[in-house]
Amino acid sequence: MSLRADVHVELGAFALDVELAVAAGELVAVLGPNGAGKSTLLGALAGLVPLRRGRVELAGRALEDTAAAVDVPPEQRPIGVVFQDYLLFPHLSALDNVAFGLTCRGWSRAAARAQAQTWLARVGLAELAPARPGQLSGGQQQRVALARALAVEPALLLLDEPLAALDVRTRAETRRALRARLAEFAGVKLLVTHDPLEAIALAERLVVIEHGRVVQSGAPAEVTAHPRSTWVADLVGVNLFRGEAAGDRIALDGGAELLVPGAGTGAVFAVIHPRAVALHRSQPEGTPRNVWPARVDTLDHDGPRVRVRTIGPLTIVAEVTPAAVAALALDRGGDVWVSVKATEISAYPA
Amino acid sequence: MSPERTRHHRRERVPAAVLAAAGVGALLFLLPLLGLLWRAPWPRVWEELAAPEVLAALRLSVVCSLSATVLSVLLGLPLAWVQARLLFRGRALLRGLTLLPIVLPPVVGGVALLAAFGRRGLVGQWLDTAFGVRLPFTTPGAVLAETFVAMPFFVLTAEGAFAGMDRRLEDAARTLGAGPWRVFWRVTLPLVRPSLLAGAVLCWARALGEFGATITFAGNFPGRTQTVPLAVYLLLESRPEAGVALSLVLVAVSLLVLVALRNRWVGAR
Numbered sequence: 001m002s003l004r005a006d007v008h009v010e011l012g013a014f015a016l017d018v019e020l021a022v023a024a025g026e027l028v029a030v031l032g033p034n035g036a037g038k039s040t041l042l043g044a045l046a047g048l049v050p051l052r053r054g055r056v057e058l059a060g061r062a063l064e065d066t067a068a069a070v071d072v073p074p075e076q077r078p079i080g081v082v083f084q085d086y087l088l089f090p091h092l093s094a095l096d097n098v099a100f101g102l103t104c105r106g107w108s109r110a111a112a113r114a115q116a117q118t119w120l121a122r123v124g125l126a127e128l129a130p131a132r133p134g135q136l137s138g139g140q141q142q143r144v145a146l147a148r149a150l151a152v153e154p155a156l157l158l159l160d161e162p163l164a165a166l167d168v169r170t171r172a173e174t175r176r177a178l179r180a181r182l183a184e185f186a187g188v189k190l191l192v193t194h195d196p197l198e199a200i201a202l203a204e205r206l207v208v209i210e211h212g213r214v215v216q217s218g219a220p221a222e223v224t225a226h227p228r229s230t231w232v233a234d235l236v237g238v239n240l241f242r243g244e245a246a247g248d249r250i251a252l253d254g255g256a257e258l259l260v261p262g263a264g265t266g267a268v269f270a271v272i273h274p275r276a277v278a279l280h281r282s283q284p285e286g287t288p289r290n291v292w293p294a295r296v297d298t299l300d301h302d303g304p305r306v307r308v309r310t311i312g313p314l315t316i317v318a319e320v321t322p323a324a325v326a327a328l329a330l331d332r333g334g335d336v337w338v339s340v341k342a343t344e345i346s347a348y349p350a
Numbered sequence: 351m352s353p354e355r356t357r358h359h360r361r362e363r364v365p366a367a368v369l370a371a372a373g374v375g376a377l378l379f380l381l382p383l384l385g386l387l388w389r390a391p392w393p394r395v396w397e398e399l400a401a402p403e404v405l406a407a408l409r410l411s412v413v414c415s416l417s418a419t420v421l422s423v424l425l426g427l428p429l430a431w432v433q434a435r436l437l438f439r440g441r442a443l444l445r446g447l448t449l450l451p452i453v454l455p456p457v458v459g460g461v462a463l464l465a466a467f468g469r470r471g472l473v474g475q476w477l478d479t480a481f482g483v484r485l486p487f488t489t490p491g492a493v494l495a496e497t498f499v500a501m502p503f504f505v506l507t508a509e510g511a512f513a514g515m516d517r518r519l520e521d522a523a524r525t526l527g528a529g530p531w532r533v534f535w536r537v538t539l540p541l542v543r544p545s546l547l548a549g550a551v552l553c554w555a556r557a558l559g560e561f562g563a564t565i566t567f568a569g570n571f572p573g574r575t576q577t578v579p580l581a582v583y584l585l586l587e588s589r590p591e592a593g594v595a596l597s598l599v600l601v602a603v604s605l606l607v608l609v610a611l612r613n614r615w616v617g618a619r
Contacts, residue, residue, distance in 0.1 A: 048521050074524040087522040091540045100536070104527035152527060 008053035016212040027189040029203030038192040047074035080149030088133035095129035101152035119147040256313035267350040274319035276344035280337040391591040407581035415557040418496035430508035460566020492568040500557035507549030511542035
């Protein structure tokens with residue numbers, strides 16, 4: 001029981017072009033900025049957004065295949081969806097919300113309600129069965145939505161930003177509970193989020209999409225260690241460059257050059273942690289060979305650290321102490337020398 | 351903004367001329383009402399209303415306006431859904447067409463109905479020869495005239511409700527296994543029900559007061575097509591006091607409708 005999807009969707013000028021394979025029991029997080037096409041991907045898998053081209057196969061059965069003219073309507077797909085703002089039916093009680101899918105699948109009203117009560121108990125909301133969604137807190141609504149999606153025992157569970165609608169305080173607690181409940185679900189799990197913390201906390205594998213395309217996928221540790229897009233690099237808080245390596249040199253796309261021993265050959269990414277970037281009042285002497293003059297663009301104070309964005313032959317962020325900012329008399333628009341030790345740069349094939 | 355917020359007083363400096371004009375405007379609505387109350391034959395109101403021809407008009411009005419409302423809901427609901435949900439060429443034209451009776455002088459509506467359903471009308475002559483059905487100057491004709499004028503109010507309200515509801519709730523229902531019909535009956539309809547009810551009440555009130563199209567298309571036959579507004583018009587010639595008493599009934603009903611719908615159109619929204 002696994003999901004294999006090759007999804008091509010066109011919505012006006014936006015095109016989504018994503019290939020995915022998820023094993024049973026695995027939880028994959030699709031991570032990407034707003035507007036990357038994450039919700040469209042879920043809609044396509046659920047059958048709510050038609051494929052322009054491609055195939056969706058779940059547990060060996062084709063749900064949609066444009067080449068073979070197969071298109072199972074959403075109501076016949078064994079898929080449960082937890083929508084971004086839960087989309088509970090406001091005119092039905094929590095119990096009837098959970099029972100809704102069961103009655104659609106031919107259960108009698110009494111049996112469906114009894115089963116729904118069991119599901120509500122499972123998410124810890126047995127006593128709130130008669131409540132309308134409007135009377136429930138955000139966290140409770142999320143649990144009802146999860147129970148509603150799981151009650152029909154789907155083969156694939158889709159979660160669209162399940163924690164985004166919650167405030168920061170309830171989010172951590174709800175995330176723990178969600179993690180525990182998802183572990184019990186044996187089917188395929190696909191989570192969509194723009195929040196890297198949520199993705200890393202819940203998922204075993206990340207698929208990063210930007211502008212409708214997969215830019216990177218892998219275990220969370222692998223993705224954060226070797227970002228392959230500026231968006232991921234910014235999330236992780238590192239400097240990311242792309243260029244052409246030859247011997248000990250990397251010619252960056254912007255025209256500048258980095259000295260990196262053993263950089264390899266061909267297209268590479270180079271990652272520099274802001275802590276490895278040193279700032280100087282005047283041109284430094286000594287070992288660092290990556291040295292260039294730059295101008296201070298912005299200063300971001302973040303607790304005991306200051307992130308200094310500099311613009312020179314390349315734009316790079318340095319992380320220094322407030323004391324260093326004072327000693328160097330750093331200010332916006334001021335001149336500064338930037339240096340990076342060659343050994344602090346990690347390069348890997350693009 | 352919540353009602354609590356709007357109730358907060360702001361120190362507004364209002365020019366006296368604005369207040370005066372607003373006062374005159376309010377009087378324009380108040381004075382006719384007061385005049386009606388002043389002229390009403392209070393001691394004999396019940397007696398006047400119990401007169402056989404008045405009772406017949408009241409009964410006929412109830413039957414016709416309710417029939418027109420039922421007809422408007424049955425035909426207007428699918429029409430509103432199509433106008434709100436389907437994208438097709440000529441949708442703007444269809445929308446304009448269904449709204450036309452709201453702005454059309456009702457007499458013109460009556461003339462147009464005659465041209466279509468009259469004995470020598472576009473469809474009427476065929477209805478007559480093929481089925482022996484004649485609509486003009488019959489009770490069904492009065493119902494048709496009232497439906498023509500009142501249905502747009504229902505369609506307009508229902509269309510707004512269909513277009514304004516969160517359609518993602520329908521998506522959610524589909525992912526739970528609900529086919530199109532079940533989605534409509536179990537999700538869409540319950541969500542728009544308050545608007546449909548308001549639209550139906552508005553439609554009924556308009557049908558109850560219909561005059562121009564009815565008298566043109568259905569005539570003014572006591573017991574058959576003489577509804578309350580037509581009876582009021584006739585009584586003003588013969589027994590003005592009965593006309594005023596009957597007018598009061600219409601005013602009372604209209605006020606009742608307004609109060610019932612207050613939260614939708616008049617109250618803080």
